[in-house]
Amino acid sequence: MKKSWSLWSLSLGIVFLLASCTPSAHIEKDDTTDFTQYKTFAWIEKDGKAKANNNNSLAEQKIKDAVNQELQKTAGWKEAKRNPDVLLSYDVLVERSVKQTTDPVYSRPFTRTFYNPYSRRFINVWYPSQFMGYDNSDVPVREGTVTISMIDADSDKTVWQGWSTAEVDSRKMTSKEIQSSVKAIFRKFDIAKR
Structure with a gap:
């Protein structure tokens, strides 16, 4: 009995530790949009043009791969080069911040x-x-924010936006930190399950 109690408390402690390590995510969506009509997506550049497969940076490709995988897994959407239903855009920001301890x-x-x-x-x-x-003390930290936006291809209206902020170790986010942030955002992507 005592052994099972200590095993249970240890597993509960591990769950709380892992839950505290995941980044927090937030979403905003247009409530008037019917997301069940969307089946395909494509990536856009910052200036709004459709992105061709040219020399992309490694971090950019990691973000796109993580988002593509989550969209296919959670919503069943597929990437399309012609006439997509949704246009995707992302932004990554790493900035200095102060954490109070x-x-x-x-x-x-x-x-x-x-x-x-x-x-x-x-x-x-x-x-x-x-x-x-x-x-009380202030500790300097770096925070990385990943933002993913979905734009309706017909109306050019932003219909969904999700972002996640987490503490990072360097000036650039690692692929593991990017993957973790994208997963945290798409855990809240419940619009496809309606």
Whole structure:
């Protein structure tokens, strides 16, 4: 019984640890749009032209592959070169930020020696550590934000946008961080399941 309790608490701790490591994601969508009508998509460039397969950077290709995989898996959409239903655009931003940390502060435990005149002995009294308050500090961090936008190809109206922000280790997001952010965004892509 005791062994199963400790195993259960360990697994619960691991679940909470993994849940705290995933990036937070947010979405905005046009409630008047019927997303069940969409079956195909294509990527666009920043200036609005359809993107040809020319020399793309590796990070750009990782984002596109991750989004393509999630769209095919969650909604069954396929990438189309001609007459797509939805145009996709992405943006990646890595910026410096400040994270506030709060750490509890405790006093050091100590021992005092008293003399008891009635018993003529010295007595050691141990005082445990005590809570003294919190130590607040600012830690510089880098935050990476991935934004994915869906635009209706016929009306040129943005119908869905999802973004995810997470702490990153360097000036550029790694492929693992990109994959994690895209998955976090598409966990909220429930419009295809209607």
